[in-house]
Amino acid sequence: MTIRLDYSNMIATSVAGGLKAPSWTRSAKEFRSTHAEVQKLVASGALGFFGLPTDRRLLQQTIRYSAEVEGRYDDVVILGIGGSALGPIALRTALRPYSWNAIASAQRSGFPRLHVLDNVDPETIGALLDRLDLARTLFVVTSKSGGTAETMAQFLIVRERLAKAAGGWTGQNTVFVTDPEKGALRPVARKEDIDALEIPANVGGRFSVLSPVGLLPAALIGIDVAAMLAGAEDMRVRCETNVLAKNPAGCFAMLQWMADRKLKKNIHVLMPYSDSLRDLADWFVQLWAESLGKIQPDGTSVGPTPLAALGATDQHSQVQLFMEGPKDKTVTFIAVRNRAVDLSIPAAYPEVPELSYLGGHSLAELIGVEQRATAGALAARGRPNMTIEIDRVDPWHVGGLIMLFQIATAYAGHLYGIDAFNQPGVELGKQFAYAQLGRADAEGARREWDALPKPDPRWQV
Numbered sequence: 001m002t003i004r005l006d007y008s009n010m011i012a013t014s015v016a017g018g019l020k021a022p023s024w025t026r027s028a029k030e031f032r033s034t035h036a037e038v039q040k041l042v043a044s045g046a047l048g049f050f051g052l053p054t055d056r057r058l059l060q061q062t063i064r065y066s067a068e069v070e071g072r073y074d075d076v077v078i079l080g081i082g083g084s085a086l087g088p089i090a091l092r093t094a095l096r097p098y099s100w101n102a103i104a105s106a107q108r109s110g111f112p113r114l115h116v117l118d119n120v121d122p123e124t125i126g127a128l129l130d131r132l133d134l135a136r137t138l139f140v141v142t143s144k145s146g147g148t149a150e151t152m153a154q155f156l157i158v159r160e161r162l163a164k165a166a167g168g169w170t171g172q173n174t175v176f177v178t179d180p181e182k183g184a185l186r187p188v189a190r191k192e193d194i195d196a197l198e199i200p201a202n203v204g205g206r207f208s209v210l211s212p213v214g215l216l217p218a219a220l221i222g223i224d225v226a227a228m229l230a231g232a233e234d235m236r237v238r239c240e241t242n243v244l245a246k247n248p249a250g251c252f253a254m255l256q257w258m259a260d261r262k263l264k265k266n267i268h269v270l271m272p273y274s275d276s277l278r279d280l281a282d283w284f285v286q287l288w289a290e291s292l293g294k295i296q297p298d299g300t301s302v303g304p305t306p307l308a309a310l311g312a313t314d315q316h317s318q319v320q321l322f323m324e325g326p327k328d329k330t331v332t333f334i335a336v337r338n339r340a341v342d343l344s345i346p347a348a349y350p351e352v353p354e355l356s357y358l359g360g361h362s363l364a365e366l367i368g369v370e371q372r373a374t375a376g377a378l379a380a381r382g383r384p385n386m387t388i389e390i391d392r393v394d395p396w397h398v399g400g401l402i403m404l405f406q407i408a409t410a411y412a413g414h415l416y417g418i419d420a421f422n423q424p425g426v427e428l429g430k431q432f433a434y435a436q437l438g439r440a441d442a443e444g445a446r447r448e449w450d451a452l453p454k455p456d457p458r459w460q461v
Contacts, residue, residue: 001234003389003397003404004388004389005386005388006389007255009375009379010255010385010386015379015385016382018382019258019263031242031411034253034411034415035242035247036242038411041410045202048203049204049208049406050236052211052229053236053403054229054233058197058215059225059226061212062197062225063225066220069220072136073112073138073173073220074113074133074136075114075138076113076114076140076217076221077138077139077140078142078217079140080118080151080213081118081119081151082205082286082290083206083207083286084208086279087283088114088209088213090280091209091398093280094393094398095218095223095228095394096221110222114220116217129158137173138174139155140216141154141174142177142178142213143177143178144199144205145178146178146188149430171192175195175196176189176195177196177198177216179199180198180201182201198211206291207409207421223395227395228396228398229399230396231397231399232402232403234400235249235401248404249403250408252332252404252405252408253408253409253415257415257416259330264328265329265330265384267306268305268306269306270306270308270309270334271309271311271314271333272333273312273336274334278310280334285307287406288405288409289306292418293305294424296418302417311333311367311370312367312370315370315374331378331385332388333386334388335372336368336393337392340393342362345360345361345362345363347359388404431444431448432448435448435449
């Protein structure tokens with residue numbers, strides 16, 4: 001079982017628009033400094049996600065609860081947003097891929113269907129709640145603070161529905177995933193005797209997929225979460241070295257940072273050639289964007305723009321832009337060596353050249369060829385790209401990919417000179433929303449909101 005990063009097409013010896021080889025060689029020294037600073041944060045306990053793969057207590061907490069409710073529910077509904085939703089969605093799509101998105105017919109495998117309500121669109125939420133058998137549905141309320149407006153609104157609606165269905169609110173059919181001690185949900189859990197699993201206090205939302213935030217939904221639908229953690233731990237160990245050439249996360253972070261700062265390539269595309277990994281790319285987008293889009297201490301705004309794509313689908317949409325549009329992008333492919341299922345392409349119509357050449361090949365061969373062809377075409381046009389190769393899409397490799405990207409984000413934060421673990425840019429919008437909804441502690445935001453310029457009829461059409 002291996003995960004390999006091939007970045008040949010990021011270097012100018014292979015690609016005209018790539019990084020100069022001497023510059024890349026010199027970056028090894030800078031990486032040693034970056035690695036040391038991140039390791040200091042790990043040693044201080046600030047970066048709790050590094051320890052999640054070996055946290056046996058959290059794993060046992062997840063497995064124990066999953067065993068307790070096994071067979072009790074036909075549906076599991078995640079109430080969450082951001083990292084609380086994107087991680088479980090990515091795991092569902094990657095590791096339960098052969099059951100119509102693990103929703104429509106997941107019970108064929110003996111496990112409940114998993115739904116993730118990651119927005120507050122009333123039409124979506126109402127439609128789902130109307131068709132569920134509430135007595136056979138488990139609601140997983142995921143919020144570290146218990147103050148996330150979207151998730152709490154969902155919870156209050158679900159609470160009322162459950163109370164009406166059962167003749168009173170009992171807290172059954174509900175489990176919280178929240179902070180061990182603090183936040184709004186923890187006292188509710190104690191008072192109403194609701195089961196509550198922990199998000200460690202030193203683990204932020206977008207770094208929490210290897211905690212019960214992702215592990216619990218995964219375990220409930222039959223994913224081998226222990227294998228996932230084993231793959232993550234293998235990657236963490238590989239990234240203990242400060243030798244850049246041997247550290248996959250270090251190489252990914254340094255390559256992307258240098259491409260941005262030295263080559264002005266500030267759009268970073270992640271393009272898996274696997275339907276199963278489609279939503280992992282969306283999870284990466286949040287991780288990279290919310291962590292690295294920041295203001296430096298001197299007031300300079302920095303941060304690359306991540307973009308999700310899917311091969312081979314987006315060869316017929318976005319790749320035209322990647323090939324001939326502005327030279328402001330890097331593309332990282334994820335290639336899968338072995339597919340769980342393959343289909344042979346039959347030979348037919350020998351008189352039609354556009355069809356006859358396909359006979360004797362397979363779909364796995366075709367998608368692999370298309371990935372390599374796209375990488376080569378980009379390289380031939382001076383467009384830097386790299387490929388992460390995995391043996392197969394399974395829990396071990398998915399866990400390793402998650403840890404690779406999370407550690408790379410920590411390195412990139414240091415390289416950009418920002419705090420990769422906060423998100424101050426979203427707070428003002430939250431405060432304005434609280435003010436309009438009448439939250440008691442939002443008086444200051446209300447005054448600021450009221451002082452904003454009002455829509456001007458001159459600029460409306």
